[in-house]
Amino acid sequence: MSEQQELESGDVSVSMEITGSYDNVLAKLNRGQESPDVLEPFIQDVESVLTTIERMEEGTRSSVARNLPDGMTVDYDAEEVVDLLQVLKRYDLVVLEGNTWKVSPKYEG
Numbered sequence: 001m002s003e004q005q006e007l008e009s010g011d012v013s014v015s016m017e018i019t020g021s022y023d024n025v026l027a028k029l030n031r032g033q034e035s036p037d038v039l040e041p042f043i044q045d046v047e048s049v050l051t052t053i054e055r056m057e058e059g060t061r062s063s064v065a066r067n068l069p070d071g072m073t074v075d076y077d078a079e080e081v082v083d084l085l086q087v088l089k090r091y092d093l094v095v096l097e098g099n100t101w102k103v104s105p106k107y108e109g
Helices: 002-009 022-033 037-056 061-067 078-090
Strands: 094-097 100-103
Touching: 037 061, 037 078, 037 100, 061 078, 078 094
Parallel strands: none
Antiparallel strands: 094 100
8 A cells, every 4th residue: 555655646765875986976976967068168158257247346348348368268249248247147146237247246255
């Protein structure tokens, strides 16, 4: 009877044992949590934009574009910066006050 109840509830219970060195076990556990390699350049660019604004404390789209570090995956001009900032704003990572972009309190560490 209890077996039938478990099947009807839709819950699943799985137990497993992972053995090996600490680093190998940790790598196995984290395997599904990492971003796909194809996203890494984008994530690095986003972090660079956020870090630039944080360092500047605030900035217009043009000033942010001028202060971005060398080595960005994409060459961002003012229009491309504002496109990215609008996406980041949707995630509450930056705020726009007038024509000035700032890192939101949610992002500040």
